[in-house]
Amino acid sequence: MARGRKSVTIREVAEDAGVSLQTVSRVINDGPNVRPQMRDKVQASIDRLGYVPSLAAQRMSGSRSYIILAINDRERTLQDWRERQGTDWVDQMLLGGILTCSKHGYRMMVELVDTHIDHVERELGATISALQPDGVILTPPHSENKLITELLEGRNIPFARIGSKESGAGIPLTMGDEGAAYLATNRLIELGHKKIGIIAGPKQYSLSGWRVDGWKRALEEAGLSSDGLNERGDFSYQSGTQAARALLDRNPDLSAIIGSSDQMTLAALAVAQDRGLHIPRDLSIISFDNTPIVRFSRPPLTAIDQPIAETVSIAVEQLITNGGKPHHGDVIDVKAGLVERASIGPGPKAA
Template sequence: MARVRKTVTIRDVAEAAGVSLQTVSRVVNDGPNVRPQLREKVQAAIDRLGYVPSLAAQRMSGSRSYIILAINDRERTLADWRERQGTDWVDQMLLGGILTCSQHGYRMMVELVDTHSDHVERELGAALSALQPDGVILTPPHSENRLITELLAERRIPFARIGSDAPGPGIALTMGDEGAAYLATKRLAELGHRTIAMIAGPAQYSLSGWRITGWRRALAELGLPEAGLLEAGDFGFDSGARAARALLDRNPDLTAIIASSDQMALAALEVARERGLSVPEDLSLISFDNTPIVRFSQPPLTAIDQPIAETVSRAVEHLIARTPEAQQQGVIEVAAGLVERASTAPAPVMASTRSGAAGRV
């Protein structure tokens, strides 16, 4: 019968080294007031016993909890999970956060909070009291919810605001949304497109406005039209379909669409099929997000790749370092990139004649 290995505790280390629990805790947490010889003795016991510090042991020093808490939108996250839409925002957030936390001996935890709830203060307050995190990462739209940011500021909990460039407390980080939309528009123009539409996200997200700004800036520089080429959705498939139909109804010669989410881009792809338009021969599509699903659509979608993991990693680094400069250096921007696939191509030579292309899908 196999022997069950006993879990080594902080008490085992204290007994092996002949010191108090508090002394072991100070060594684990690299605390002060421990003589070098005593520190070496405790560390030798840790190494010999194979002790892995628990959160409880780390907290005994009283200075830090060694927890970074990420707050994500409950409604949208649960909807994505239940509908299994292939979005990977939370996955990428955990990838960047967990790896960086583990490098520093921290743990990352995620709480889902409804930003529209009347009980948001109570829900978040309960989580903060229970976990006592050393830092909090806010994702959109929480990052711009003043009730949340003011609560964290009042409790003097360091926090990072992803997707927000508004002045105020907290470390502001963005993912280069304006520059990414500008890049996508310029790329389509390089391919010869002259009618480039945008399906924007909901106004409650600042990043929706930033992307519109980038699109408009590129059009203005290139001397291309804007009128009638903008529609808004809610990031979901149905809203993307409505927006794509409206754009194509108003602009029969439309040759390119930039969609502010993968789901809305997939909807535009479906609308194109309904109307007998071939992607990319008749209509080029560029999406935002670059979630796994866009690699398997037909054709695979060209997409703006949002650096979610890197952005969260940067946020964790600043929260753990607790450097005052982090909040004083202004907005930290982590630039996005463009991944080209088969949904973009040179503009059709005679877009006005494509109405006769029904059936070429």
Template sequence: MARRKQAVTIKHVAAEAGVSLQTVSRVINNETSVRPEMKVRVQAAIDKLGYVPSIAAQRMSGSRSYIILALNDRDRTIADWRARQGTDWVDQMLLGGMLSCAEHGYRLIIELVDTHNDHVERELAAAIAALQPDGVILTPPHSDNPLITGLLTHRQIPFARIGSRSDGGGIPLTMDDEGAAQQATRHLLGLGHRSIGFIAGPADYQLSSWRVDGWRATMDKAGLTTEGLLAVGDFSYASGELAARALLTHPEKPTAIIVSNDQMALATIEVAHALGLSIPADLSLVCFDNTPLVRFTRPPLTAIDQPVAEITARAVELLISAQRGELPAPVPVVVPASLVVRESTAAPRNAG
């Protein structure tokens, strides 16, 4: 029977380099107090032995855990998983967060927390006790939950708040949702649309109101009314059906609609087809998110592409900097979204 190969540990590296365990740990953790020649000696031993640092080894310094904890909305995420509708937001968080963490020797762990749960503080406190994270990334609606931000502030744990620009401590980051809505509205105005509807997300997401503000401001600037052109959903497909039907059965139905997420946009397509409307001949459509689904609709949807991976990567970098005492001023860090134009938008029939 073949003998199992013994794993290389930090002790083997220390012995090979002829240094203490603490010195190896300081080199692994990229501490500035290590002499250059000592770094070279330890790195040579690491390369020779093929040693891969573990979190336990990195924690030997006692000051860091090398873990970044990301919190996402439990109910919405699980509902999407169970419906097998995909959770591109989580995928993009993993992409940006994990790659950025790996560059710095950190690990990213995602926990699902129900922000409306009375036990949210207890759940988060348990996660913090178990993981001892060096930083926490909050996503909407957690970003503006005072129970969560208050607990992290009290524990003196650096945290980043994605999709937030209100006072609440930590590092606020946004994707300029207001500017993205303005971009989408200007695109439709440029095609000749004058009646542009909007399906907003739920009020507990601050970004929902920012998007409405961007749409309204652009319409106002063009001298156009928004009265009767706003409907509200909760990001679910079913709510998108109700909102789309309310707009498209109105006597002054819009020639274009901007929808605050992909699921509600898919519902809007179905409602439009059921009412005998063709996209984009009778109705132009722009959605937020730009998940893979919208590339395969008929027609493919023009979409606001949210840079979730990029903003999560930026959050990781800022949290690691905060661990080094380089906490930035608490002003919103903006990683702007962009518009991807596809076949769901065109000039209205009566343009010109």
């Protein structure tokens, strides 16, 4: 019977290279005081023997864990998974994070933390103690939770804050929210729309306000009013239904809607169709997120494509190569794009 291949140990590497265990450990963990020639010699033995350092061994070295930890909202993530709504935020986060971590010999892990609990410090503190990550990626709304950011800062753990422009510790990154809303609104204006409503996201997410700012700026520059054209939801389908009804009831001449999430926008599409409105002849609709489900709606939704994978990839790169230091004090803004599909058309007077 064939025997399984035995794992190569750090001792075997040391014997092959003719050096001490400590020297091999310093090379593996990119430690100081190793001559280039010695580093090359040890690396040659590692490559020849096929040695793969274990996380446990790396931790015992007292340097790095080679783990990047991403923190996501527990309640919203579990709800999306259970209801199988077609959202792919976590998928895109893993895509960008895992590929970049792998390139540097790191591993990425995801933990879900409840946004609303009072003992978030205890929960996150236990996770940090167990995993000892070399860096942490915070996603909204955790990225602006002072309890979390102060805990990480206090423990000297580098972290990135996606969806945050605040000054202070950590690397702030945004996904072009204001610019994307401005882009979407301008596209509708170009098509001849003059009454453009928005279904904004919840207030606890700063990006909700940024999107409203971009929408309003585009309207103001075109000399158009925003009065009575802003309704707020919580990113859910149900809230989108209520917001769309309110917008259409209050504005019978509304010709376009921008939704701040795919679920809210799909709800707006259903409300409009229930009222006998043709999309896009009677009402043009643009969504945010561009999750897979919007391609299969009828008609397929034009959507802002959020650069989730790219943003997380940049965050990982910064944490690994820059040690979590601020990016010259500036917010890293990763631009979003607009994917046009059949849900937008000429405005009423341009038809």
